Amino acid sequence: xxxxxxxxxxxxxxxxxxxxxxxxxxxxxxxxxxxxxxxxxxxxxxxxxxxxxxxxxxxxxxxxxxxxxxxxxxxxxxxxxxxxxxxxxxxxxxxxxxxxxxxxxxxxxxxxxxxxxxxxxxxxxxxxxxxxxxxxxxxxxxxxxxxxxxxxxxxxxxxxxxxxxxxxxxxxxxxxxxxxxxxxxxxxxxxxxxxxxxxxxxxxxxxxxxxxxxxxxxxxxxxxxxxxxxxxxxxxxxxxxxxxxxxx
Amino acid sequence: xxxxxxxxxxxxxxxxxxxxxxxxxxxxxxxxxxxxxxxxxxxxxxxxxxxxxxxxxxxxxxxxxxxxxxxxxxxxxxxxxxxxxxxxxxxxxxxxxxxxxxxxxxxxxxxxxxxxxxxxxxxxxxxxxxxxxxxxxxxxxxxxxxxxxxxxxxxxxxxxxxxxxxxxxxxxxxxxxxxxxxxxxxxxxxxxxxxxxxxxxxxxxxxxxxxxxxxxxxxxxxxxxxxxxxxxxxxxxxxxxxxxxxxx
DNA sequence: CCAAAAGTGTTTGAATTACACCCATGG
DNA sequence: CCATGGGTGTAATTCAAACACTTTTGG
Numbered sequence: 001x002x003x004x005x006x007x008x009x010x011x012x013x014x015x016x017x018x019x020x021x022x023x024x025x026x027x028x029x030x031x032x033x034x035x036x037x038x039x040x041x042x043x044x045x046x047x048x049x050x051x052x053x054x055x056x057x058x059x060x061x062x063x064x065x066x067x068x069x070x071x072x073x074x075x076x077x078x079x080x081x082x083x084x085x086x087x088x089x090x091x092x093x094x095x096x097x098x099x100x101x102x103x104x105x106x107x108x109x110x111x112x113x114x115x116x117x118x119x120x121x122x123x124x125x126x127x128x129x130x131x132x133x134x135x136x137x138x139x140x141x142x143x144x145x146x147x148x149x150x151x152x153x154x155x156x157x158x159x160x161x162x163x164x165x166x167x168x169x170x171x172x173x174x175x176x177x178x179x180x181x182x183x184x185x186x187x188x189x190x191x192x193x194x195x196x197x198x199x200x201x202x203x204x205x206x207x208x209x210x211x212x213x214x215x216x217x218x219x220x221x222x223x224x225x226x227x228x229x230x231x232x233x234x235x236x237x238x239x240x241x242x243x244x245x246x247x248x
Numbered sequence: 249x250x251x252x253x254x255x256x257x258x259x260x261x262x263x264x265x266x267x268x269x270x271x272x273x274x275x276x277x278x279x280x281x282x283x284x285x286x287x288x289x290x291x292x293x294x295x296x297x298x299x300x301x302x303x304x305x306x307x308x309x310x311x312x313x314x315x316x317x318x319x320x321x322x323x324x325x326x327x328x329x330x331x332x333x334x335x336x337x338x339x340x341x342x343x344x345x346x347x348x349x350x351x352x353x354x355x356x357x358x359x360x361x362x363x364x365x366x367x368x369x370x371x372x373x374x375x376x377x378x379x380x381x382x383x384x385x386x387x388x389x390x391x392x393x394x395x396x397x398x399x400x401x402x403x404x405x406x407x408x409x410x411x412x413x414x415x416x417x418x419x420x421x422x423x424x425x426x427x428x429x430x431x432x433x434x435x436x437x438x439x440x441x442x443x444x445x446x447x448x449x450x451x452x453x454x455x456x457x458x459x460x461x462x463x464x465x466x467x468x469x470x471x472x473x474x475x476x477x478x479x480x481x482x483x484x485x486x487x488x489x490x491x492x493x494x495x496x
Numbered sequence: 497c498c499a500a501a502a503g504t505g506t507t508t509g510a511a512t513t514a515c516a517c518c519c520a521t522g523g
Numbered sequence: 524c525c526a527t528g529g530g531t532g533t534a535a536t537t538c539a540a541a542c543a544c545t546t547t548t549g550g
Contacts, residue, residue: 016311021269023342023360063264064356068342092340092362094271094316108312112271112360114340166492182529200531201513224528225520244414248492430502446540451503453539472501473547 019096024113025071026059026150028090028157029080031122031137032174037186038139039161040122041154042079043146045134051147055138057154059113072116079135081126086119086173091156098149115153117160119173165191166248169211172232178215180227181206188248196248206247211236267344272361273319274307274398276338276405277328279370279385280422285434286387287409288370289402290327291394293382299395303386305402307361320364327383329374334367334421339404346397363401365408367421413439414496417459420480426463428475429454436495444496454495459484 029042043055058079062071072087094112122137129135138144143154164170171187181203188196206212212230220226277290291303306327310319320335342360370385377383386392391402412418419435429451436444454460460478468474 016313018270018309019312019314021271021310021360022266023269023271023358061266062269062342062358064267064358065264065344066267067344068340068360089340092316092337094310094362096313096315110271110310110312112269112316114342180529197512198514199529200515203530204532205512220521222528223522223526225530227529244496246492428502446542447502448504448542449540452505468501468548470501471499471549473503475502 019110020108021110021112023062023068024059024111025062025068025075026057026113026115026153027072027075027118028057028115028154029076029118029120030140030157030161030174031120031125032187032190033122033137034176034179034183034186037190038141039190040137041140041143041157043136043138043143044079045136046147047133054147055134055144056147057115057150058135068114069116072118076118079128080120081128082120083124084121084173086170088117090115090117090160091153093149093153113148113153115157117157119161119170121174121176123176162191167245169232169237169247171247175232178217178229178231180219180229181212182227184230192248209240209245211240267358268356269358269360271310271316272307272359273310273316273323274305274361274363274401275320275323275366276305276363276402277324277366277368278388278405278409278422279368279373280435280438281370281385282424282427282431282434285438286389287438288385289388289391289405290375291384291386291391292327293384294395295381302395303382303392304395305363305398306383316362317364320366324366327376328368329376330368331372332369332421334418336365338363338365338401338408341397341401361396361401363405365405367409367418369422369424371424410439415493417480417485417495419495423480426465426477426479428467428477429460430475432478440496457488457493459488 027042031040031042032038033040042058044058046052046054046056058075060071060075060078062068066074068089069087076082076085076087092112092114094110096110098111098113127135127137140154140158143151145151146154161170165188171184175183175187182199184206185199185202188202211233213233213236215229215231217229218226219229275290279288279290280286281288290306292306294300294302294304306323308319308323308326310316314322316337317335324330324333324335340360340362342358344358346359346361375383375385388402388406391399393399394402409418413436419432423431423435430447432454433447433450436450459481461481461484463477463479465477466474467477
């Protein structure tokens with residue numbers, strides 16, 4: 001931060017004037033469609049240059065008096081209506097040349113992007129679409145080429161999701177309030193890959209921890225024995241908070 | 249990033265003009281003094297307002313044509329001369345009001361800080377002090393009140409260090425090239441607290457992994473049996489790369 | 497010889513792995 | 524009744540915690 005050097009310049013760059021920035025916030029918003037077992041990311045179609053008609057992560061430029069996180073929430077509010085929401089800062093991308101507007105714009109304004117990582121429940125998330133702006137859930141497996149460096153940002157978000165699944169209970173922020181243990185397992189396999197753990201071991205481990213409450217409600221999906229619907233009990237999880245708990 | 253909304257404004261903030269930012273980079277630079285078993289952080293004494301005569305994290309404002317990481321390296325180069333260096337982005341602090349200059353400065357320029365996390369070897373790090381600017385290693389245990397929100401940033405860096413020690417081989421970036429297993433153990437205890445593991449178990453676990461090479465050189469520190477000096481073998485560690493390896 | 501620090505080993509219990517097996521339902 | 528998915532149990536193995544013990548130095 002602003003510990004500006006005003007001593008004898010030690011190198012050429014110290015003579016350079018300070019860069020002026022516009023700061024953007026981009027959200028990597030994940031969800032999961034339980035019925036299709038697909039990891040989804042929210043994309044919007046850009047209406048104007050640069051990258052008009054490209055899909056991109058929903059983002060905005062930060063306005064006066066607005067904090068970064070406020071901006072992140074504002075985008076959410078403009079694109080989807082949600083009850084439950086998990087949000088945390090992801091990474092800041094700030095190299096020169098990452099936004100083509102820097103070139104045209106000869107005043108030398110730089111564009112910097114602070115990305116946020118969000119998780120919402122698919123069932124609860126209602127997309128706000130005005131018929132003009134395209135907003136859509138895209139399966140992460142087949143996102144197209146995105147605007148700016150957004151493929152890179154998305155990729156980074158995916159890594160974060162993978163890591164968080166392993167040691168924190170974020171799964172319950174994407175799953176419906178009530179879910180079967182298979183739903184949970186499928187989520188882990190789709191994100192972490194097929195061979196992270198055996199189902200019965202996964203099941204046994206999670207149940208032993210005691211923060212999954214069996215509602216007793218049964219649900220049948222096609223053939224086979226009906227499954228119990230479980231709920232995550234945040235209070236029962238509390239003791240595990242910031243302990244090196246391992247879900248995998 | 250800049251997916252600026254130009255549709256019908258949905259709320260008042262959308263009418264607000266965009267904020268203009270100066271972007272600062274602040275480094276949390278850790279090291280360890282093996283002889284004293286102390287975790288150190290590099291601080292500089294501020295020469296000018298705001299917060300003149302306060303200690304602060306070494307930082308600078310980003311200049312034209314300079315990437316964030318370049319700026320982080322530039323600060324390093326101005327304050328210390330190092331061979332080995334580990335550097336990664338930490339977090340971006342960007343609320344309004346976090347820098348007092350925003351108030352005086354009525355043009356509404358915001359100051360945003362992208363913090364970086366760095367590890368250097370104490371023995372290799374030569375402080376560049378011109379006799380005017382104060383630069384010093386401070387034991388993390390007793391850092392004073394710092395400028396801006398730097399105590400918070402430092403704290404965040406400390407958490408990152410703690411986490412990274414548990415699953416990645418960053419310890420070998422702060423330790424001298426050759427170290428005793430006790431040096432390594434002491435580093436873990438000073439950062440993670442006394443009771444993270446028993447010494448003999450820690451030792452056995454690490455040696456079994458096979459990426460610590462016994463140089464055969466013995467070193468005697470006062471009374472007691474002399475210890476072997478070990479070296480980290482990055483090649484032998486390669487297979488463990490991005491595996492959920494646990495050092496604790 | 498004794499204290500102090502380095503280094504080795506052993507015992508015990510828990511956790512992980514890889515399975516085989518039983519249960520309930522739709523067709 | 525049988526295929527399908529849900530759910531339980533168990534033996535083998537690995538791993539971790541606690542602690543006792545041996546080795547090598549300085550004084």
